[in-house]
Amino acid sequence: MKENNQNEVWKDIKAIWNKQPESATINIQVSQLISEFKDKIRPFERDLITKDIALIKSLTSDFEKESIRKDITLITSSVKKFIDWLKGN
Amino acid sequence: MQDTFETVLESNKDKIFRICRIYAMAPIEPQDLFQEVAYQIWRSLESFKGKSSINTWVYRITLNVCLRAKKKSKKHYEKFSSLESIQFLPSEENQDEDQLEKFAALRSCISTLKELDKTIVLLHLEELPYREIAEVTGLSDNHIAVKMKRIRKHLYNCITSTL
Numbered sequence: 001m002k003e004n005n006q007n008e009v010w011k012d013i014k015a016i017w018n019k020q021p022e023s024a025t026i027n028i029q030v031s032q033l034i035s036e037f038k039d040k041i042r043p044f045e046r047d048l049i050t051k052d053i054a055l056i057k058s059l060t061s062d063f064e065k066e067s068i069r070k071d072i073t074l075i076t077s078s079v080k081k082f083i084d085w086l087k088g089n
Numbered sequence: 090m091q092d093t094f095e096t097v098l099e100s101n102k103d104k105i106f107r108i109c110r111i112y113a114m115a116p117i118e119p120q121d122l123f124q125e126v127a128y129q130i131w132r133s134l135e136s137f138k139g140k141s142s143i144n145t146w147v148y149r150i151t152l153n154v155c156l157r158a159k160k161k162s163k164k165h166y167e168k169f170s171s172l173e174s175i176q177f178l179p180s181e182e183n184q185d186e187d188q189l190e191k192f193a194a195l196r197s198c199i200s201t202l203k204e205l206d207k208t209i210v211l212l213h214l215e216e217l218p219y220r221e222i223a224e225v226t227g228l229s230d231n232h233i234a235v236k237m238k239r240i241r242k243h244l245y246n247c248i249t250s251t252l
Contacts, residue, residue, distance in 0.1 A: 005245070006242065009249060010241055010245070012191075013244060017107075019188060020110075020192045024106065025181070026106060027175070027176040028099065028127075031091065033131075033174035033175060036172050
């Protein structure tokens with residue numbers, strides 16, 4: 001009995017959904033819309049990309065500096081060891 | 090590309106708007122969400138690989154935009170606010186008081202559901218088969234069936250106590 005009621009209510013719910021009021025009529029001018037997207041979004045995205053590149057550059061440069069510093073330390077120590085070895089011979 | 094965009098948008102605009110109406114919460118209007126969905130479809134159409142049906146793909150984009158809307162401010166939508174090429178005209182149909190009341194009750198009951206359940210029931214009301222709902226949500230068909238059983242019960246209790 002309860003299941004029958006549930007089925008009936010579910011049918012009503014579907015009917016309410018399908019006949020929902022207040023729906024707007026949507027008119028779209030597609031070619032104009034695409035132009036508007038391009039005009040509005042491009043500067044916005046360009047700003048975002050510029051910010052991202054600046055961020056990546058700053059991070060990369062710090063990373064590279066650190067990496068070069070480590071490489072120099074390693075090379076210096078290797079050269080020093082090699083010279084010491086030569087002196088020993 | 091423009092032709093495909095036009096076809097996709099025209100054939101899906103009403104269902105996109107129906108979903109946007111459910112998710113819109115002041116100060117963000119359904120129109121704001123609709124415009125962002127249109128933009129996301131335009132932006133992503135080139136990368137659509139056809140792995141799922143275009144229907145499923147449009148629903149996925151719509152739901153992603155609607156679910157992310159909570160985290161975005163009204164300001165985010167202002168970049169779309171003056172799109173002159175999309176016009177929302179009030180429907181000329183007669184507003185049936187009874188229908189208005191019933192729809193308000195349904196909307197209110199749907200809003201009491203958890204996000205995932207809300208997504209599932211909206212897709213089900215849009216007549217998507219369980220297989221496609223599963224594709225959009227990433228759940229299995231069986232899981233959707235089990236969840237729908239619970240959701241129907243919840244909505245049954247909510248609607249019968251409201252109306």
